[in-house]
Amino acid sequence: MNDVFQLSVIAGILTSAIRLATPYLYAAIGETFSQRSGVVNLGVDGIMLMGAYTSFFVVLTTGNIWFGLLAAIAAGLMMGLLMSLISVTLKAEQGISGIGLYMFGLGLSSLLFKTTIGTVKTVIGFQSIKIPVLGDIPVIGAIFFNHSLLVYGAFLLVPLAWWVLEKTTWGLKIKSVGQNPAAADSLGVNVDKVRYASVCIGSMLAGIAGASLSISLLNLFQENLTAGMGFIAVALVYFGNWKPQGILLGALLFSSVNAFQLWMQVLGVKIPSDVAIMLPYILTIAALAVAVRRVQQPAALNKPFERGES
Amino acid sequence: MFKRLIVILALMSMLLAACGGPAATAAPVEPFRIAVIMPSAITDMAFSQSMWSALVAIQTEMGGESALELKYSEGMFNVPDAAAAIRDYASQGFDIVIAHGSQYGTSVQEIAPDFPEVTFAWGTHVDTFGMPNVYAYTAAAQEGGYVNGVMAAMLTTSQTIGVTGPVEVGDAKTYIDGFVQGVASVDPSITVSKTWTGSFSDVALMTEAAKTHIAAGADILTGSSQSVVGSIGAAIENGSVLWFGTQADQASLAPTLVVASQVYDWTSMLNDIIAKYKNGVLGGESFVLHLENGGLKIAFNPGYALPADVKAAGEKAVADITAGTIVVEP
Numbered sequence: 001m002n003d004v005f006q007l008s009v010i011a012g013i014l015t016s017a018i019r020l021a022t023p024y025l026y027a028a029i030g031e032t033f034s035q036r037s038g039v040v041n042l043g044v045d046g047i048m049l050m051g052a053y054t055s056f057f058v059v060l061t062t063g064n065i066w067f068g069l070l071a072a073i074a075a076g077l078m079m080g081l082l083m084s085l086i087s088v089t090l091k092a093e094q095g096i097s098g099i100g101l102y103m104f105g106l107g108l109s110s111l112l113f114k115t116t117i118g119t120v121k122t123v124i125g126f127q128s129i130k131i132p133v134l135g136d137i138p139v140i141g142a143i144f145f146n147h148s149l150l151v152y153g154a155f156l157l158v159p160l161a162w163w164v165l166e167k168t169t170w171g172l173k174i175k176s177v178g179q180n181p182a183a184a185d186s187l188g189v190n191v192d193k194v195r196y197a198s199v200c201i202g203s204m205l206a207g208i209a210g211a212s213l214s215i216s217l218l219n220l221f222q223e224n225l226t227a228g229m230g231f232i233a234v235a236l237v238y239f240g241n242w243k244p245q246g247i248l249l250g251a252l253l254f255s256s257v258n259a260f261q262l263w264m265q266v267l268g269v270k271i272p273s274d275v276a277i278m279l280p281y282i283l284t285i286a287a288l289a290v291a292v293r294r295v296q297q298p299a300a301l302n303k304p305f306e307r308g309e310s
Numbered sequence: 311m312f313k314r315l316i317v318i319l320a321l322m323s324m325l326l327a328a329c330g331g332p333a334a335t336a337a338p339v340e341p342f343r344i345a346v347i348m349p350s351a352i353t354d355m356a357f358s359q360s361m362w363s364a365l366v367a368i369q370t371e372m373g374g375e376s377a378l379e380l381k382y383s384e385g386m387f388n389v390p391d392a393a394a395a396i397r398d399y400a401s402q403g404f405d406i407v408i409a410h411g412s413q414y415g416t417s418v419q420e421i422a423p424d425f426p427e428v429t430f431a432w433g434t435h436v437d438t439f440g441m442p443n444v445y446a447y448t449a450a451a452q453e454g455g456y457v458n459g460v461m462a463a464m465l466t467t468s469q470t471i472g473v474t475g476p477v478e479v480g481d482a483k484t485y486i487d488g489f490v491q492g493v494a495s496v497d498p499s500i501t502v503s504k505t506w507t508g509s510f511s512d513v514a515l516m517t518e519a520a521k522t523h524i525a526a527g528a529d530i531l532t533g534s535s536q537s538v539v540g541s542i543g544a545a546i547e548n549g550s551v552l553w554f555g556t557q558a559d560q561a562s563l564a565p566t567l568v569v570a571s572q573v574y575d576w577t578s579m580l581n582d583i584i585a586k587y588k589n590g591v592l593g594g595e596s597f598v599l600h601l602e603n604g605g606l607k608i609a610f611n612p613g614y615a616l617p618a619d620v621k622a623a624g625e626k627a628v629a630d631i632t633a634g635t636i637v638v639e640p
Contacts, residue, residue, distance in 0.1 A: 266503045
């Protein structure tokens with residue numbers, strides 16, 4: 001057990017945690033935009049799969065990682081437009097349409113994978129980049145400043161999303177249509193337009209979340225690659241109280257405990273592997289139960305907006 | 311114009327009749343029909359692919375689709391869906407229905423009595439439920455695990471080997487148990503650390519587990535299940551960590567880093583089941599793939615320059631297990 005508290009092990013846990021948190025950050029912050037505007041998008045996992053597949057396919061065929069990233073964003077946008085059409089324009093029940101979108105993404109990405117690639121292959125994706133000076137700091141450099149661009153991007157997204165939501169007019173509009181769409185409408189805000197944009201931003205970020213797996217962290221694609229990560233991302237939005245900084249905390253907690261349990265197994269700490277695997281989930285549920293007060297939950301979440309009704 | 315069209319049509323129909331004539335008169339031979347239900351994809355480079363490759367090899371041997379019709383349902387992680395597929399294939403009159411996953415056992419047990427004329431085969435397990443139309447099959451994965459372990463122990467320079475496992479059951483567990491014994495037979499002081507992700511399909515966590523092993527000093531990795539493509543990916547990213555595979559030949563995933571793979575070859579077992587079916591025996595037996603019966607093979611990767619003494623030790627381990635002088639406990 002003493003091994004666990006060695007500096008090199010702690011550094012290893014933190015390095016792993018930062019990598020593991022990356023897809024959750026993109027997906028959960030994306031979902032925050034969507035939910036802040038009043039739309040629960042449960043299709044995140046399906047969008048991530050489409051992003052993961054398209055970016056992988058493009059990198060495999062063109063060898064260009066930036067084209068791959070763009071393809072993931074485009075796939076996310078298409079999925080976002082579809083979700084918006086169903087839940088904003090057609091006003092379908094959001095939970096059900098999100099599950100539908102998830103299944104659509106899961107099925108389509110598997111089908112496309114089978115027909116265009118066929119078998120498991122690997123690509124050279126985004127490589128780790130050591131940031132000059134900062135990367136040379138002992139221990140800290142290795143933990144924080146030796147990752148791929150998509151990992152840095154995920155962490156830079158946190159303050160950026162906070163700034164957009166809290167400091168810009170656009171953020172105010174998103175929050176107002178999620179809180180009281182009728183009032184926003186009466187003040188001349190186009191509710192549907194804002195919701196379309198928010199869902200699409202969220203979906204594009206989910207697409208990048210998928211790409212962060214297939215062309216950065218794993219550099220491969222397999223059917224159902226995300227294995228339900230998108231649903232954990234949705235849970236993180238609630239955990240993080242609809243705030244980017246809260247999501248950062250939740251994502252880091254979940255991924256740190258996950259990294260911690262892997263290290264405990266590697267070091268041969270005598271606990272059953274099943275217990276180790278359960279740890280991140282148990283801790284997240286416990287934290288959810290104890291810490292979360294839903295003060296920030298958008299009042300109009302999950303409610304379609306009909307002009308003239310309220 | 312119209313007359314010309316009539317003439318052309320008439321000529322064409324005569325031509326078609328001439329072509330189709332002999333085939334229409336010959337009595338069509340009903341192909342033998344096998345359906346297989348698999349948890350992952352037929353191209354998973356692991357468990358499902360090993361079965362599908364064997365079936366395709368048999369189809370080619372028998373003379374193609376006209377002699378053997380193959381149908382598959384893949385990605386059946388969800389057991390109720392798999393059970394529905396098993397029942398569908400049985401009711402469509404397939405001769406043999408293979409439920410390729412230990413999680414499908416209860417489904418086979420429930421469905422098989424309703425279709426006494428259909429052979430059901432399932433694995434990896436040894437239980438036929440005492441039913442006359444059920445075969446069970448498994449692989450003595452610990453044997454190839456031992457062989458891989460012997461070679462890994464000779465190749466490690468950091469004296470640390472990482473094992474990335476999915477769930478601590480079935481052939482994933484027996485392979486790893488054998489691997490640990492193989493390593494210990496060469497040098498008991500080598501550290502073999504094991505991780506389990508709790509999932510057969512969580513590639514992301516499997517990748518991170520492999521990276522954790524590498525960070526802890528492992529210079530050789532192995533592991534089982536379709537999610538090990540993640541571990542192999544981590545080895546590729548590192549560039550010098552070696553990989554030992556199991557279930558299918560994984561050399562193509564990392565042509566310079568894969569040392570050898572234990573390959574499941576279900577061909578002779580399947581041929582046996584087909585022959586028995588044709589003789590009216592529909593089940594009641596369980597098969598185990600061994601090195602000795604050719605069901606397990608060690609595929610050395612020609613792309614990796616394996617030192618001669620290590621290869622010789624691996625081959626000796628194969629010979630000893632085959633001869634029974636080494637018994638690997640599962």
